[in-house]
Amino acid sequence: MSTVGKTITCQAAVAWEAGKPLSLEEITVDPPQKDEVRIKVLYTALCHTDIFTLSGDDPEGAFPVVLGHEGGGVVESIGEGVTDVKVGDHVVPLYTAECRQCKFCTSGKTNLCGAVRATQGKGVMPDGTSRFKCKGKELLHFMGCSTFSQYTVVSKHSVVAITEKAPLDKACLLGCGLTTGYGAATKTANVQAGETTAIFGLGAVGLAVVQGAVARKASRVIAIDTNDGKESWARKMGATDFINPMKLEGQSIVEKLIEMTDGGLDHTFDCTGNVNVMRQALEACHKGWGVSTIIGVAAAGKEISTRPFQLVTGRKWQGSAFGGVKGRSELPGLVDDYLAGKLSIDDYITHNTTLSEISKGFEYMKSGECLRCVVDMSK
Ligand SMILES: NC(=O)C1=CN([C@@H]2O[C@H](COP(=O)(O)OP(=O)(O)OC[C@H]3O[C@@H](n4cnc5c(N)ncnc54)[C@H](OP(=O)(O)O)[C@@H]3O)[C@@H](O)[C@H]2O)C=CC1
Numbered sequence: 001m002s003t004v005g006k007t008i009t010c011q012a013a014v015a016w017e018a019g020k021p022l023s024l025e026e027i028t029v030d031p032p033q034k035d036e037v038r039i040k041v042l043y044t045a046l047c048h049t050d051i052f053t054l055s056g057d058d059p060e061g062a063f064p065v066v067l068g069h070e071g072g073g074v075v076e077s078i079g080e081g082v083t084d085v086k087v088g089d090h091v092v093p094l095y096t097a098e099c100r101q102c103k104f105c106t107s108g109k110t111n112l113c114g115a116v117r118a119t120q121g122k123g124v125m126p127d128g129t130s131r132f133k134c135k136g137k138e139l140l141h142f143m144g145c146s147t148f149s150q151y152t153v154v155s156k157h158s159v160v161a162i163t164e165k166a167p168l169d170k171a172c173l174l175g176c177g178l179t180t181g182y183g184a185a186t187k188t189a190n191v192q193a194g195e196t197t198a199i200f201g202l203g204a205v206g207l208a209v210v211q212g213a214v215a216r217k218a219s220r221v222i223a224i225d226t227n228d229g230k231e232s233w234a235r236k237m238g239a240t241d242f243i244n245p246m247k248l249e250g251q252s253i254v255e256k257l258i259e260m261t262d263g264g265l266d267h268t269f270d271c272t273g274n275v276n277v278m279r280q281a282l283e284a285c286h287k288g289w290g291v292s293t294i295i296g297v298a299a300a301g302k303e304i305s306t307r308p309f310q311l312v313t314g315r316k317w318q319g320s321a322f323g324g325v326k327g328r329s330e331l332p333g334l335v336d337d338y339l340a341g342k343l344s345i346d347d348y349i350t351h352n353t354t355l356s357e358i359s360k361g362f363e364y365m366k367s368g369e370c371l372r373c374v375v376d377m378s379k
């Protein structure tokens with residue numbers, strides 16, 4: 001029987017409060033309003049940013065909420081005004097929207113879109129209301145996606161259709177981590193052939209940066225992690241070197257990198273969220289031209305610091321959100337790269353679980369031995 005125009009009752013993993021485990025609940029999901037899309041979520045991956053917000057460290061974190069932002073599913077119904085996706089399309093929700101009309105989208109300078117970001121940061125739809133309820137209470141949306149529910153509603157600017165040739169239990173990783181890392185190297189930093197690179201933090205994001213740097217034919221791709229277990233993954237992705245900063249004797253990681261590269265790196269990347277690592281990454285850049293790109297998410301109140309002299313002498317510090325990628329325009333191209341074997345996704349999926357056991361997935365992610373855990377939302 002058709003669910004179009006009707007409120008759907010389904011299962012979701014609800015975060016009732018910060019610091020508490022997710023709770024499997026029966027929730028209701030209202031129909032999409034104008035310019036909105038309701039999606040049947042088939043798979044979602046877990047990202048450390050979900051863990052970050054659940055921990056209470058996210059200054060925008062608000063509860064109760066349906067988390068999740070790295071998903072894949074099928075369009076169940078569309079609201080008035082939706083023309084770019086249709087019922088039955090395979091889609092990936094986008095936590096960085098792309099309206100193609102706002103000052104940001106038309107600037108040609110950023111992938112950040114302003115159309116829905118303010119309401120998204122408050123956990124509501126563009127009209128200021130929620131589509132989720134549980135036990136009579138309204139639940140907030142998360143990053144404009146909320147993929148930890150079997151059905152979710154997103155803005156038409158926050159969803160992209162992809163070819164059905166790409167399995168959704170793989171393509172969902174393009175909803176965040178892989179696009180973020182690969183794009184940071186190939187778009188935000190725009191690594192050029194022959195340049196030297198160093199990547200701090202070899203989770204899914206950092207390994208995707210490695211992939212991007214290798215794809216751009218960087219001459220050095222130095223992978224850095226405090227967990228020796230990440231070395232094999234880094235080398236599999238094409239890293240030329242691996243360093244565990246904890247194993248260095250009589251030398252800081254910055255000194256080691258400067259020594260290894262005759263003065264410092266052309267590009268460095270932080271994929272840890274640790275502000276001290278961010279400083280190390282900047283100060284390991286080459287004088288005169290080195291660029292450090294921050295990807296990691298730091299907790300509320302954390303700030304970066306360095307001597308201004310580091311910047312006065314030519315190093316540059318920048319950030320990257322969703323890899324600088326415009327999701328509606330450019331994510332399908334990444335899917336094509338995946339299907340053509342140019343971009344690997346399957347290697348990052350180290351664990352699987354089900355919605356009913358999603359908390360196991362969070363434990364996997366915290367173990368340090370998991371890159372991405374994909375959740376089958378149907379069970
Ligand atoms: N800007 C954006 O658009 C996005 C940002 N993010 C953020 O990017 C970061 C990385 O995400 P993800 O890859 O999923 O996270 P992971 O936690 O999987 O990866 C982080 C890695 O950094 C390692 N690490 C921790 N401290 C250090 C250190 N001092 N020096 C070197 N390595 C260290 C960790 O090792 P160990 O496991 O031993 O702790 C781990 O391997 C997170 O902060 C996440 O929130 C994610 C997606 C998008």
Ligand SMILES: N[C@@H](CCC(=O)N[C@@H](CSC=O)C(=O)NCC(=O)O)C(=O)O
Nearest residue numbers: 047049058059060117176297320321322
């Ligand atoms: N609410 C958080 C935001 C932290 C952050 O930097 N988020 C990243 C995506 S992390 C995905 O896993 C980002 O791209 N932000 C851009 C944006 O528009 O939020 C906080 O306030 O710290």
Ligand SMILES: [Zn+2]
Nearest residue numbers: 047049176177
């Ligand atoms: Zn993420």
Ligand SMILES: [Zn+2]
Nearest residue numbers: 099102105113
């Ligand atoms: Zn826009």
